[in-house]
Amino acid sequence: MPRWKPDARERLVEAALDLFTERGYDETTVAQIAERAGLTRSTFFRHFTDKRELLSAGQEMLSTLLAEGIAAAPSDASPLDAVASGLDRASGAMTEFNRGLGPRLHAAIESNDELRARNAMKTVGLAAAMSDALRRRGTSEAAAQVAAELGVLAFGLGYRRWSDPERDDAPGDLVTHTRAAFAELRAAAAELR
Numbered sequence: 351m352p353r354w355k356p357d358a359r360e361r362l363v364e365a366a367l368d369l370f371t372e373r374g375y376d377e378t379t380v381a382q383i384a385e386r387a388g389l390t391r392s393t394f395f396r397h398f399t400d401k402r403e404l405l406s407a408g409q410e411m412l413s414t415l416l417a418e419g420i421a422a423a424p425s426d427a428s429p430l431d432a433v434a435s436g437l438d439r440a441s442g443a444m445t446e447f448n449r450g451l452g453p454r455l456h457a458a459i460e461s462n463d464e465l466r467a468r469n470a471m472k473t474v475g476l477a478a479a480m481s482d483a484l485r486r487r488g489t490s491e492a493a494a495q496v497a498a499e500l501g502v503l504a505f506g507l508g509y510r511r512w513s514d515p516e517r518d519d520a521p522g523d524l525v526t527h528t529r530a531a532f533a534e535l536r537a538a539a540a541e542l543r
Contacts, residue, residue: 358387358389358393358396358397359397359407360447361387361388361389362383362384362387362389362393362394362397362398362404363404363407363451364387364451365383365384365386365387366378366383366386366401366404366405367451367454367455367458368386368454369382369383369386370454370457370458370461371454371457371458374461374462375401375458375461375462375465376462378401379401380394380395380400380401383401383404402464402465402468405455405458405459405465405468405469406468406469406472408448409472409475409476411443412440412476413475413476413478413479414479415436415439415440415443416436416437416439416440416476416479416480416483416501416505417436417479417480417482417483418436418439419435419436419437419438419439419440420432420433420435420436420480420483420484420487421483421486421487422435422439423435423436423487425487429484429487429489429493429494429497430497430500430536432483432484432487432489432497433480433484433497433498433500433501433532434529434532436480436483436501437501437504437505437508437525437528437529437532438525438528438529440505440528441505441508441523441524441525441527441528441529442523442524442525444509444512444524448513448524449512449513449524450513451513452509452510452512452513452514453513453514453515456510473502473506476498476501476502476505477495477498477499477501477502478498479498480494480497480498480501480502481494481495481497481498482494484497484498500532500535500536500539501532503531503535504528504531504532504534504535505528505531507527507528507531507534507535508524508527508528508529508530508531508532509524509527509528511527511530511531512524512526512527
């Protein structure tokens, strides 16, 4: 029977979050993460360059999904409607695995200054991917940036609501939450006139 299992990446992420919770981020080593996941250090390094990268796993895919959704929006869609299309595409790709990681990921990030800074850069990257996709559709620079930032805020708010184990009203999909969050933010933006 082969030793390799196809879920190594997910196992490493889960093991890391467990250890970050138990011992703290700074006190957790790559060797401990690999051991907890039942894998070797070399397997860890096949998937991640270091333990910091574990917490931004999936960012590139998320950026790609957001941009693809924006590009797929009807040609006459407004910038905000195009962002909504991107949010639907990215949110629809999230699974129960992603949902379960939410609270643990948030706790790990909030416990460490370096991780908070990296997380802020992650949101900058997501906004840049959406803004670039909007500009390719002919949206002005300023409108693209504002729409992208609203999209990032909506995705973050929707994800926090969806993954919050304390919420009784969390339906089974992230799309519902990001749509609701985006609608709230669009209404709030309209009040700023």
